Amino acid sequence: MSKTIQIRDVPDETYQRLVQRAAEIGVSVPDLLRKEVEKLASRLSTREWLDRAQRMGGPPRSSDAVTLLDEARGPWPD
Numbered sequence: 001m002s003k004t005i006q007i008r009d010v011p012d013e014t015y016q017r018l019v020q021r022a023a024e025i026g027v028s029v030p031d032l033l034r035k036e037v038e039k040l041a042s043r044l045s046t047r048e049w050l051d052r053a054q055r056m057g058g059p060p061r062s063s064d065a066v067t068l069l070d071e072a073r074g075p076w077p078d
Contacts, residue, residue, distance in 0.1 A: 005037070044072045 015029075022032040044052065049072055056064055 039074055042074050 018029050018032060022029045025032070027035075049068060053064070053068060
């Protein structure tokens, strides 16, 4: 079942920027925030990222870092 999240005391300037961003992509503010929350929740935490990097073993390589960062960031935005 889905849950409701309420955020209080959002500064007017911040809310107006959210309204503008939502309008730019043709969605409502709640839809914009829902997408952002889903992206945030799907990312690895710092601890998860470090654990995964440690499990890979050996000296870090730039290609490993790029792969882990790509996985942590998730898909490119629309």
